[in-house]
Amino acid sequence: MRLTDISIGNLRRRKARLLFSVLGLTIGIATIVILYSITTAMKQAIATELDEYGANIVVVPRSEGLALSYGGITVAGVSYDVKQLDMNAVTAIRRIKDRQNISAVAPKLLGTVKAGGRQVLMVGVDFTAELRMKKWWEITGRRPKSPSELLLGHGAAEEFHKMPGDTLVVNGQEFQVAGVLKEMGSQEDGLIFGDLGVAQKMLGQPGKLNLIEVSALCLSCPVDEIVRQIGAALPDVKVTALRQAVKGRLDTVERLDSFSYAVSVVVLLIGVLMMGITMLSSVNERTREIGIFRAIGFRKSHVMVIILFEALVISLLGGLAGYAIGTLGARAAAPFVAKTAVSIGWNPIVGGVALALAVVAGMLASFYPAWRASRLDPAEALRFI
Amino acid sequence: MSLIELRNVAKEYRAGAGGTRTMALSGASLDVAEGEFIALMGPSGSGKSTLLSILGGLNPPTSGEVTIDTIPVYQLSQERLADFRREYIGFVFQQFQLIPYLTALENVMLPLAITRKKQDEQRELAEAVLTRVGLAGKHDRLPNQLSGGEQERVAIARAIVNDPPVLLADEPTGALDTRTSEEIMDLFRFLNQDGLTIVMVTHNRENARYAGKTVEIRDGSITSSSG
Numbered sequence: 001m002r003l004t005d006i007s008i009g010n011l012r013r014r015k016a017r018l019l020f021s022v023l024g025l026t027i028g029i030a031t032i033v034i035l036y037s038i039t040t041a042m043k044q045a046i047a048t049e050l051d052e053y054g055a056n057i058v059v060v061p062r063s064e065g066l067a068l069s070y071g072g073i074t075v076a077g078v079s080y081d082v083k084q085l086d087m088n089a090v091t092a093i094r095r096i097k098d099r100q101n102i103s104a105v106a107p108k109l110l111g112t113v114k115a116g117g118r119q120v121l122m123v124g125v126d127f128t129a130e131l132r133m134k135k136w137w138e139i140t141g142r143r144p145k146s147p148s149e150l151l152l153g154h155g156a157a158e159e160f161h162k163m164p165g166d167t168l169v170v171n172g173q174e175f176q177v178a179g180v181l182k183e184m185g186s187q188e189d190g191l192i193f194g195d196l197g198v199a200q201k202m203l204g205q206p207g208k209l210n211l212i213e214v215s216a217l218c219l220s221c222p223v224d225e226i227v228r229q230i231g232a233a234l235p236d237v238k239v240t241a242l243r244q245a246v247k248g249r250l251d252t253v254e255r256l257d258s259f260s261y262a263v264s265v266v267v268l269l270i271g272v273l274m275m276g277i278t279m280l281s282s283v284n285e286r287t288r289e290i291g292i293f294r295a296i297g298f299r300k301s302h303v304m305v306i307i308l309f310e311a312l313v314i315s316l317l318g319g320l321a322g323y324a325i326g327t328l329g330a331r332a333a334a335p336f337v338a339k340t341a342v343s344i345g346w347n348p349i350v351g352g353v354a355l356a357l358a359v360v361a362g363m364l365a366s367f368y369p370a371w372r373a374s375r376l377d378p379a380e381a382l383r384f385i
Numbered sequence: 386m387s388l389i390e391l392r393n394v395a396k397e398y399r400a401g402a403g404g405t406r407t408m409a410l411s412g413a414s415l416d417v418a419e420g421e422f423i424a425l426m427g428p429s430g431s432g433k434s435t436l437l438s439i440l441g442g443l444n445p446p447t448s449g450e451v452t453i454d455t456i457p458v459y460q461l462s463q464e465r466l467a468d469f470r471r472e473y474i475g476f477v478f479q480q481f482q483l484i485p486y487l488t489a490l491e492n493v494m495l496p497l498a499i500t501r502k503k504q505d506e507q508r509e510l511a512e513a514v515l516t517r518v519g520l521a522g523k524h525d526r527l528p529n530q531l532s533g534g535e536q537e538r539v540a541i542a543r544a545i546v547n548d549p550p551v552l553l554a555d556e557p558t559g560a561l562d563t564r565t566s567e568e569i570m571d572l573f574r575f576l577n578q579d580g581l582t583i584v585m586v587t588h589n590r591e592n593a594r595y596a597g598k599t600v601e602i603r604d605g606s607i608t609s610s611s612g
Binding site: 001002003005006010012013113288289292293294295296297298299300301304378379382384 | 434435437438441443444448463466467468469470471472474476478481484485486487491494495497498499504507543544547
């Protein structure tokens with residue numbers, strides 16, 4: 001027989017009381033887990049959506065040359081460039097430490113070409129990466145599939161009177177127009193997008209680039225850190241982070257976050273109070289029993305161990321149940337609350353924290369009842385007085 | 386030299402702060418030699434249960450001295466006093482006072498839970514004591530599955546499992562019928578013959594006959610001693 005056997009024996013005797021004590025903590029912990037899981041999932045959803053805002057890091061050569069402008073970003077002048085970027089830079093970016101946070105790397109080569117008797121700016125792109133990054137692009141026709149196909153900006157298509165399916169001669173080379181971009185009111189409207197390899201050959205700069213757009217998920221990772229890592233991998237380039245408008249939405253979620261914490265604290269406090277009251281009434285009910293323990297030689301500390309061990313068992317049960325119910329509850333509630341498709345899984349870290357929190361709360365709730373119990377006068381408890 | 390010495394022990398209770406004072410004991414002195422079996426007799430409210438609790442290190446007297454095995458009991462700190470109770474005193478309470486959610490065997494093992502004895506050793510010891518009090522074969526029953534006499538035997542086993550020199554019993558047969566009472570008193574006599582010093586509170590003359598000595602207590606004072 002150990003002191004803990006006494007605790008277990010008592011808990012098993014009063015199952016209804018046990019359930020009640022556990023329930024208080026369960027509700028508290030479940031609330032915390034639900035709120036935490038949902039806000040975290042919402043943050044993740046926003047991070048994923050950051051993709052749709054396009055590139056948030058731009059890599060250009062470090063150069064003093066004459067500048068061309070594209071998308072509000074200053075691009076080094078093609079002809080005066082000293083150190084041009086090349087395809088190795090793309091590989092280097094894909095190898096940085098936080099590479100798992102990079103969702104797309106889109107290399108580009110820009111240059112002027114002749115088409116339909118006019119000068120026009122052609123952009124050589126990796127269509128797969130480009131279209132993944134620029135989700136807002138709407139294409140009439142279809143995406144280019146082969147190097148001999150082009151994508152025209154709305155303005156360029158009007159200028160040349162071309163429709164998807166038509167052919168366009170660029171620098172004497174014949175291309176098929178696969179698709180035309182819808183009008184965006186931006187500089188893309190006047191551009192011709194072609195395959196990167198073809199553009200490099202046509203512009204006489206094989207393997208060269210003058211711009212790499214990178215899109216990184218910037219919630220789980222600080223963008224500044226990714227910028228630093230790219231800068232370290234490519235010493236001769238200029239890496240710039242763009243601040244995007246998602247910040248507003250993040251602020252909302254963060255405000256919800258603080259609100260969740262406040263609610264969690266209140267609910268947990270109620271749970272602690274409930275458990276405290278139950279423990280106290282349990283101690284009062286067991287006055288005689290505790291008197292016997294003391295009379296047969298149990299020290300005050302022995303009595304405290306018995307009561308606190310009961311509290312520990314209740315806390316662990318409450319923590320486990322709270323974690324389970326919280327996670328399931330968050331899964332059920334997330335679609336309605338978050339209004340985005342979020343996935344909530346069984347996170348062992350959340351489980352661990354929930355258990356630890358439950359134990360701290362349970363001990364907090366039970367310390368006073370245990371102390372009261374240990375101070376019971378055995379003579380009084382056994383009605384000798 | 387007596388095993389237990391009570392010198393001018395008085396106990397005064399106060400009902401609430403500033404309430405009326407009640408003298409439960411007024412200057413009681415008593416010597417109990419090792420191996421004695423004493424019956425404390427007196428009408429209810431005479432102070433005999435108070436005297437027993439003072440003897441057992443449970444209830445500090447208002448004045449006077451209590452010495453057991455030369456230890457000045459009430460000069461011990463509270464935690465040392467608990468240790469003292471564990472080592473020296475076996476208590477048989479009124480109404481058995483078994484822990485309802487523990488089996489007979491577990492109830493007997495209860496005082497061993499705070500010793501360094503291993504589980505197996507605890508179990509063996511408790512089983513041996515249960516056999517000694519005549520309750521072999523009902524180890525796994527809960528108190529409410531035992532008869533009054535059987536519960537009493539468990540209570541006695543629990544009191545002696547630590548092998549204390551002194552057994553204190555408060556109305557041990559109060560809840561039992563005559564025949565069971567006699568069986569329990571036979572057990573007490575048997576334990577006493579084995580060397581256990583027993584002080585028993587009773588108001589039953591029949592029970593008192595088993596004791597070697599009867600001490601009468603009335604209105605908080607010891608009035609006579611015989612045997």
